[in-house]
Amino acid sequence: MGGIYWLASYPKSGNTWMRIFLQNLLAGSDAPININSMPSHRIASSREWIDDVLGFDSADMSADEIDQLRPAVYAWAMREPGIGYHKIHDAYTHTHTGEPLTGRNGTLGALYIIRNPLDIVPSLSHHNGCSLNEAIDQIADPNFALSDSRDALPSQLRQRLLTWSGHVESWTNAENLNLEVLRYEDMLSDPLPTFTRATRFLNLSHTVQSIQRAIEHSSFEELKKQELSGGFRERTTEARSFFRQGKSGNWRTNLSENQVARIIESHAQIMQRYGYLDNNGSPE
Amino acid sequence: MISENAMLYIANGLTIQSELDLPFADGQKLPTPADVSIRIDQIPPFAAAGLTQFGPLMWFKGTERFLIQIPQVATYYVERGRDIVVSPASTADNATVRLFLLTTALPALLIQRGNLLLHGSCVRVEDQCIAFIGPSGSGKSTLAAGFLNRGYSVLTDDLLVVTPDNNAMYGANQIELWPDAARLQEISSEALAPVRQQIRRLSLPLEHKGNNQPLPITHIYSIGRELVTKPHLQPITGLARLEPLYKNTYRPRYLQGMAQQARHMQLSVSLAASASMAKLTFPRETFATQSSIERILADFSGAE
Numbered sequence: 198m199g200g201i202y203w204l205a206s207y208p209k210s211g212n213t214w215m216r217i218f219l220q221n222l223l224a225g226s227d228a229p230i231n232i233n234s235m236p237s238h239r240i241a242s243s244r245e246w247i248d249d250v251l252g253f254d255s256a257d258m259s260a261d262e263i264d265q266l267r268p269a270v271y272a273w274a275m276r277e278p279g280i281g282y283h284k285i286h287d288a289y290t291h292t293h294t295g296e297p298l299t300g301r302n303g304t305l306g307a308l309y310i311i312r313n314p315l316d317i318v319p320s321l322s323h324h325n326g327c328s329l330n331e332a333i334d335q336i337a338d339p340n341f342a343l344s345d346s347r348d349a350l351p352s353q354l355r356q357r358l359l360t361w362s363g364h365v366e367s368w369t370n371a372e373n374l375n376l377e378v379l380r381y382e383d384m385l386s387d388p389l390p391t392f393t394r395a396t397r398f399l400n401l402s403h404t405v406q407s408i409q410r411a412i413e414h415s416s417f418e419e420l421k422k423q424e425l426s427g428g429f430r431e432r433t434t435e436a437r438s439f440f441r442q443g444k445s446g447n448w449r450t451n452l453s454e455n456q457v458a459r460i461i462e463s464h465a466q467i468m469q470r471y472g473y474l475d476n477n478g479s480p481e
Numbered sequence: 482m483i484s485e486n487a488m489l490y491i492a493n494g495l496t497i498q499s500e501l502d503l504p505f506a507d508g509q510k511l512p513t514p515a516d517v518s519i520r521i522d523q524i525p526p527f528a529a530a531g532l533t534q535f536g537p538l539m540w541f542k543g544t545e546r547f548l549i550q551i552p553q554v555a556t557y558y559v560e561r562g563r564d565i566v567v568s569p570a571s572t573a574d575n576a577t578v579r580l581f582l583l584t585t586a587l588p589a590l591l592i593q594r595g596n597l598l599l600h601g602s603c604v605r606v607e608d609q610c611i612a613f614i615g616p617s618g619s620g621k622s623t624l625a626a627g628f629l630n631r632g633y634s635v636l637t638d639d640l641l642v643v644t645p646d647n648n649a650m651y652g653a654n655q656i657e658l659w660p661d662a663a664r665l666q667e668i669s670s671e672a673l674a675p676v677r678q679q680i681r682r683l684s685l686p687l688e689h690k691g692n693n694q695p696l697p698i699t700h701i702y703s704i705g706r707e708l709v710t711k712p713h714l715q716p717i718t719g720l721a722r723l724e725p726l727y728k729n730t731y732r733p734r735y736l737q738g739m740a741q742q743a744r745h746m747q748l749s750v751s752l753a754a755s756a757s758m759a760k761l762t763f764p765r766e767t768f769a770t771q772s773s774i775e776r777i778l779a780d781f782s783g784a785e
Contacts (some may be wrong), residue, residue: 206772244617249734252549253521253585256617269537316623347681349661350618432708 199277202399203241203299203307206287207336207364208343209320210312211381212284213431214415214443218392219282222401222411225335229414230267232423233430241299242344242353246270256330260345260355265292268300268355275303282399286343288359289367291375297371306375308395309368313382313473314361314464315448316479323441329456336361380412380471382445388412417443448480483518491592491691492643492651501567501579504608506689517590519565519582521717524548528558528566529540533738533765541738547589554578557586562593563709564660576677583653584640589735597748598731602656603640603698604651605634606781610649612641612728613761620763623662624777626685626703627770629668635687636696640731647755648695654687665770700781701758703729706765712773713762714780722753725760 204219206212216239220230245344247255247263250270255263274281285307290298299307314336341358345350358364369378373404377398383391389405392412396403411423413419420440422431429440457480461468468474475481483498490497490505496512497505499519508515528548532540539549547559555569555578565586569578588598601614602621613621625635637652644650659682660670673683703717703725717725726749730736737744759780763773 248617249732250536252732252734253551253581254617256682257580257584257677257680262553262679273537346661349659350682352616352618411508428708 199274199279199281200305201271201274201281201283201303202305203283203285203300204310205289205307205368206310207312207317207358208362209317209324211310211384212286214384214420215308215310215379215395216282216284216294217399217420218395218411218415219399221414222396222407223402225407226414229419229423231427232397232420233427239281239283240353241271241283241287242325242356244352244354255354260342261458263354264290265294265296268296269290270300272300272303280305280400286358287356288356288364289371290359296400297374301373304374305400306377306398307368307371308398309365309376309378310384311365311378311380311471312443313448314460314468315452315473316381316445317361318456318460319447319451320441329452333459333463336460339363349472360463362464365467365471385443385445482678483520487518487520489513489515492654492689493587493596494644494695495594501575501582503579503583504655504684504686506651506654506691506693508691511691511703517563517565521569524558524566524568526555528560530652535734535738539734539738541735544593544739544741545588547593547735548739549585549589551581551585551762554581557589559586559589559593562595565590571716572663574678576675579679585732588732589739592732592735592739592741595645595744596650597643597645597745597752599641599643599726600639600729600731601701602635602638603641604628605636605696606653606778608696609699610636611700611702611777611781612649612756613699613702613704614641614725616729618706619704620662620706621704622656622658623770624773625656626658626662626666626668627774629656629685629687630668630685631774637692643698643752644695645746645751647698647752649698650695651689651693654689656685656687658683658685665767677776698752698756700777701725701752701756702777703758704761704763707762708761708765710771711764712776714776715760715762717758717760722758723749725758726753 202214204212218236238276244255246272247270250273318332337360339360343356344353345355393408424440482589484500487498487500488510489508490503491508495517496515498515500521519680532542541547545561550556552568554573555567558566599614601612602625602709603612604612613624615621622638625638629635636649638656640652642650656679657676663670676682676684736742763769
């Protein structure tokens with residue numbers, strides 16, 4: 198019997214880093230895994246996965262039509278051997294019949310990674326080759342979706358993200374979902390306890406040493422070194438590099454006062470809930 | 482019994498009598514009974530007996546029977562490589578029922594008959610043919626349309642049916658293009674009909690004749706869009722030739738359901754041994770179709 202643990206996040210929030218950590222943990226090797234050898238089909242929006250399980254091409258259906266069938270694909274994972282750890286950027290939305298997009302069956306749990314939106318904005322701007330103001334608009338747009346072209350075939354299915362706040366709320370308020378929330382900032386500042394919490398939640402066998410080693414094998418320096426020497430296939434055309442700075446707090450040098458104010462205005466409630474604003478509403 | 486008004490077609494080396502209009506070469510003058518019959522009817526009650534489920538919507542009994550239920554579209558039942566029964570949903574339009582017939586029931590029938598099916602398009606060059614294989618969105622149809630623009634014949638688009646003696650069959654007489662790809666080929670979208678109203682992919686008609694014979698596949702290009710500025714061609718040799726064939730298997734789960742993986746491997750080995758293979762990488766955004774075609778033709782003629 199199988200099932201799925203979702204590694205869920207808004208884009209540019211540390212999901213790839215977590216997947217590389219898990220691949221290193223599962224590999225248990227003396228050397229870091231090659232970042233370009235990670236299985237690419239493990240995102241929920243993979244056409245290859247959806248098409249294989251459904252037995253027809255998602256390209257032959259509209260995005261709305263295929264969304265109605267996605268729960269059945271993930272539920273089928275219960276009937277396949279082995280537990281899967283799959284990345285997902287979709288918000289936790291529902292089909293027309295009220296079924297969660299990820300299905301009622303098949304989901305064993307979700308590890309939700311949250312990152313300060315003040316830092317997401319410069320990262321998104323770099324990744325997508327858009328301005329900071331466009332990135333601020335994106336995370337405030339309730340209709341924003343990835344891979345949303347209707348005039349070409351994106352390699353992935355459309356992924357509705359909602360606003361950044363809407364994304365966080367959709368996952369963290371989901372009913373009957375086995376959920377663990379991690380902050381990107383804690384993965385950076387307090388890696389051993391934070392990655393240990395993730396590992397325990399995902400029910401993976403581990404020792405302190407194996408987690409420590411996987412953390413070292415997925416360090417920013419290691420990932421940057423690998424990208425410099427062999428590239429990284431998840432980099433977009435627009436971005437010069439995927440692994441950029443691996444820090445928190447970069448917004449202080451990247452965003453104007455006005456831009457910070459716009460982000461806070463749209464997302465204050467959720468930012469405060471997760472410790473990104475102090476009691477006075479000022480950024481931490 | 483099939484209706485007397487059923488149309489007669491020829492495609493993929495088979496004569497096909499169908500109650501549904503199909504984008505295949507006209508076979509009106511061919512003798513009946515045809516190799517394949519496609520009826521619109523209720524699924525027979527015995528169809529589901531003894532089937533094993535291999536996905537949320539599909540069931541198999543070896544190469545004898547295949548059943549797939551596509552919500553809001555139709556249920557398709559395929560028996561012994563000869564008969565297809567289509568039971569459309571009440572709300573489904575003909576174009577939609579036809580599209581899913583071409584991409585589910587017909588491929589299942591062709592596997593039942595022992596063919597090798599790949600995600601590929603194929604173009605005639607002299608008395609041979611060149612195949613491009615790659616996943617959805619990799620640029621197969623764009624390349625095929627580029628060759629068509631240069632006056633070459635396109636045998637098939639997206640579904641490449643290979644006979645056991647490594648020949649490519651003439652398939653549907655259309656190339657399916659997304660509007661962005663049509664624009665790249667300077668093909669006007671307005672003149673073309675969408676393959677179904679719910680999506681914007683367009684049908685670019687081909688002119689297949691009824692007497693087309695299969696052609697030997699001598700060159701196979703495994704294609705992909707990557708972060709490069711110009712097309713790059715790299716020969717694939719030895720056992721590595723099997724990997725792109727395996728990765729571009731059409732509907733691998735059908736093979737699993739029909740327990741045909743071993744046969745598929747035999748056919749793939751035979752094809753890999755009979756054709757030259759190369760990996761063709763082209764720019765993610767622009768495709769660089771013209772220079773890609775020139776690289777392919779130079780490779781074909783041995784000038785590379």
